[in-house]
Amino acid sequence: MLTTKQRAYLKGLAMKEDAILSLGKGGITPTFVNSVAEALKKRELVKIHVLKNIFEDPRELAETLAERTRSEVVQIIGRKIVLYKRNEEKPGIELPKQAKKNG
Numbered sequence: 001m002l003t004t005k006q007r008a009y010l011k012g013l014a015m016k017e018d019a020i021l022s023l024g025k026g027g028i029t030p031t032f033v034n035s036v037a038e039a040l041k042k043r044e045l046v047k048i049h050v051l052k053n054i055f056e057d058p059r060e061l062a063e064t065l066a067e068r069t070r071s072e073v074v075q076i077i078g079r080k081i082v083l084y085k086r087n088e089e090k091p092g093i094e095l096p097k098q099a100k101k102n103g
Contacts, residue, residue: 002072002084006095010045010074013093014082019049027054028064037069040085044093050079
């Protein structure tokens with residue numbers, strides 16, 4: 001689970017990135033899920049553009065993709081979805097550390 005600070009950091013990184021995948025009228029197919037999973041493995045942070053010919057809610061699409069790829073939804077802005085999944089073998093993004101709880 002991402003902290004607010006980590007999510008804000010990832011949002012900042014995502015702003016500079018272009019969408020590398022487009023979700024079209026075919027919807028969330030196993031092939032598309034595999035493409036997202038591969039992109040997450042290589043990049044850790046992936047921006048997806050939901051095309052206008054898809055009428056489902058981008059928020060629901062993001063949740064479905066996150067569930068199927070075991071990733072986390074960083075943000076949804078309009079028709080753009082940003083997902084994050086840490087690559088345990090070769091982490092490329094260094095997240096801010098979680099604050100330690102007092103007591």
